[in-house]
Amino acid sequence: MAMMASSSSQQQQQNLQSLNPNRGGGGGEEDKGEKIVADRYLKRELLGEGTYGVVFKALDTKTGQTVAIKKIRLGKHKEGVNFTALREIKLLKELKDPNIIELIDAFPHKGNLHLVFEFMETDLEAVIRDRNILLSPADIKSYMQMTLKGLAVCHKKWVLHRDMKPNNLLISADGQLKLGDFGLARIFGSPDRKFTHQVFARWYRAPELLFGSKQYGPGVDVWAAGCIFAELLLRRPFLQGSSDIDQLGKIFAAFGTPKPSQWADMVYLPDYVEYQHVPAPSLRSLFTASDDALDLLSRMFTYDPKARISAQQALEHRYFSSQPLPTIPEKLPRPHRKGDSLNHYPSDFVSQDAPLVLSPSRKMRRVTPHHGAFEGNAHEKAGHARDSRHVGESTGPSGNILMSIDFEALHGSRPPPRPTLNSADRSHLKRKLDLDPDFGYSH
Amino acid sequence: MAANFWTSSHYKQLLDPEQVDVVNPIDKEKGLTPEEFKLIKIHMTNHIWRVAQQVKVRQRVIATAVTYFRRVYTRKSMTEYDPRLVAPTCLYLASKAEESTVQARLLVFYIKKMCPDEKYRFEIKDILEMEMKLLEALDYYLVVFHPYRALLQLLQDANMTDLTHISWGLVNDTYKTDLILIYPPHMIALACIYIASVLKDKETTAWFEELRVDMNVVKNISMEILNFYESRIEAFKGIPEAYKSMTEEKINAALNKLAMK
Numbered sequence: 001m002a003m004m005a006s007s008s009s010q011q012q013q014q015n016l017q018s019l020n021p022n023r024g025g026g027g028g029e030e031d032k033g034e035k036i037v038a039d040r041y042l043k044r045e046l047l048g049e050g051t052y053g054v055v056f057k058a059l060d061t062k063t064g065q066t067v068a069i070k071k072i073r074l075g076k077h078k079e080g081v082n083f084t085a086l087r088e089i090k091l092l093k094e095l096k097d098p099n100i101i102e103l104i105d106a107f108p109h110k111g112n113l114h115l116v117f118e119f120m121e122t123d124l125e126a127v128i129r130d131r132n133i134l135l136s137p138a139d140i141k142s143y144m145q146m147t148l149k150g151l152a153v154c155h156k157k158w159v160l161h162r163d164m165k166p167n168n169l170l171i172s173a174d175g176q177l178k179l180g181d182f183g184l185a186r187i188f189g190s191p192d193r194k195f196t197h198q199v200f201a202r203w204y205r206a207p208e209l210l211f212g213s214k215q216y217g218p219g220v221d222v223w224a225a226g227c228i229f230a231e232l233l234l235r236r237p238f239l240q241g242s243s244d245i246d247q248l249g250k251i252f253a254a255f256g257t258p259k260p261s262q263w264a265d266m267v268y269l270p271d272y273v274e275y276q277h278v279p280a281p282s283l284r285s286l287f288t289a290s291d292d293a294l295d296l297l298s299r300m301f302t303y304d305p306k307a308r309i310s311a312q313q314a315l316e317h318r319y320f321s322s323q324p325l326p327t328i329p330e331k332l333p334r335p336h337r338k339g340d341s342l343n344h345y346p347s348d349f350v351s352q353d354a355p356l357v358l359s360p361s362r363k364m365r366r367v368t369p370h371h372g373a374f375e376g377n378a379h380e381k382a383g384h385a386r387d388s389r390h391v392g393e394s395t396g397p398s399g400n401i402l403m404s405i406d407f408e409a410l411h412g413s414r415p416p417p418r419p420t421l422n423s424a425d426r427s428h429l430k431r432k433l434d435l436d437p438d439f440g441y442s443h
Numbered sequence: 444m445a446a447n448f449w450t451s452s453h454y455k456q457l458l459d460p461e462q463v464d465v466v467n468p469i470d471k472e473k474g475l476t477p478e479e480f481k482l483i484k485i486h487m488t489n490h491i492w493r494v495a496q497q498v499k500v501r502q503r504v505i506a507t508a509v510t511y512f513r514r515v516y517t518r519k520s521m522t523e524y525d526p527r528l529v530a531p532t533c534l535y536l537a538s539k540a541e542e543s544t545v546q547a548r549l550l551v552f553y554i555k556k557m558c559p560d561e562k563y564r565f566e567i568k569d570i571l572e573m574e575m576k577l578l579e580a581l582d583y584y585l586v587v588f589h590p591y592r593a594l595l596q597l598l599q600d601a602n603m604t605d606l607t608h609i610s611w612g613l614v615n616d617t618y619k620t621d622l623i624l625i626y627p628p629h630m631i632a633l634a635c636i637y638i639a640s641v642l643k644d645k646e647t648t649a650w651f652e653e654l655r656v657d658m659n660v661v662k663n664i665s666m667e668i669l670n671f672y673e674s675r676i677e678a679f680k681g682i683p684e685a686y687k688s689m690t691e692e693k694i695n696a697a698l699n700k701l702a703m704k
Contacts, residue, residue, distance in 0.1 A: 080570070081574055086585070089578075089585065093583055093586070094451060
């Protein structure tokens, strides 16, 4: 049996090299003919490669439902079931909700663990990027409501998602939005436990994470949901930092540099550095949206995580009860589906010189991508009709919709971030700040 | 903690006391008695504990591992699932599920160092193969709650933090029974506080009354715990060596009935 485990993992390596939907992931001698797996699932085409293995489309013969089956690659160093996969199993077994992806089944097959999920037609990133789709305020409200509902369930069960971004918000055939990819999620019950701050795609990272906080809470997911809200309004990622320092710069340019009165604990965070003070432009100058929408947005972007609105409170915000009411999910616009567009990678038909803006993928999390640029391999999840297109700063047909915050544009020249202040400087500045709460504005 | 426990899979999977001590039909056929079944579970709980001390994991990981172990045998036979392999694999799986992974090779190494008996020694591949089977046996439910946090909060609330040491030890010993499969963890914590307060002559009636919990349940759990101690003392008869060699003999006899490996 153990022999089989190792040989099938070798075989899988071969399969991975010959990924080809037409061959249905074949290659092994055992994969012949009609493939009913686990006496239940009729294997269809390959959908793509996920974080820890290949994903197949399949028919659940027991329910008639279309499902996506993730085949979990075995750990490289004889470490059994993949740790990330185990996390996802553990948490999804506890989270059953219409706005969270359902783990239908799990089974071992030929020495590999397989996870069966409900099949999701597309994701929010594809919706946001599809320029043929007009998102009405009611549509945006609906997507936000579903996002926050899913999030509120997670937080109620003490689960942090930690990887909220449009491409992890999956959309089912009936228009329901569901939180997916719990590979980074974890339970935040133990108060003394320290977490890594290396979570989330950078553009969705809350300021406390960027300052290196290791004891953060559900506020990090709410901040990311705020970024998604902004992205729905702008139709492009809101705060596109090219490094952690730059990300903070973008945040402060949008909302003003936080003052200790706004966020007292900030200065105690491990990677805290002082930034030059900039005032906050009005939200109205950044977004075209209703007063209620802007009010909710500002509460989701509150600097102090303790004062930031919770997912549940956000759902109770008047934005969701005021007109227009959220669109019912079945009536939401869906991205245009081109017959076999599923297996296209955007790099196939994007000309080399034009910038393509997509959320940074997990693989890019620790590297520094070119500002706004995107190169080839960021697709972890094929299988979602993704209408990729050029959304360069000057080419976007966004009309009067304002683009993401750009420091240069707002302030002429960008103040250099000061990551290497020595402690004497810092305490000196702090003392000055104590004396004069508006210190910095006059400089 | 209460808010999420009541909606958890752990809560939904709680069993009646009668359901947990049933010897699997396959094991029964081999002549395994309920007493022996209990004894093997206690013995293997100790085994998990000793291995865990070698690889140095948090208390929580040990408690989760023991819970997995006991849960498995409410569903599977010891004949098919050798407890001597299931025990370390539970520790391995629990360490992953509790986000403090212990490498399988370390477990294998320490077990070989600790156990002269060939029948306790396994290779990495055995553990990894069993991991998959365990996941299935557990129906992929991995989140488990424990009495420890509730215990600390309740002691604080009752202003009896001086009982922390003794009640913590009592909670540890509850894992030598199947209580964690039957009762909500905070009720187990309350029972341990109850016993500790009686032992230390603390007046707690008013505090317990204010909590508005079912005191019958607390007393039932307390009785279970006391029964466990009593059964050990009886077998023991005040001579630790005698107890040790006697139980070892008994356990080996029980495991031999199952004729594994």
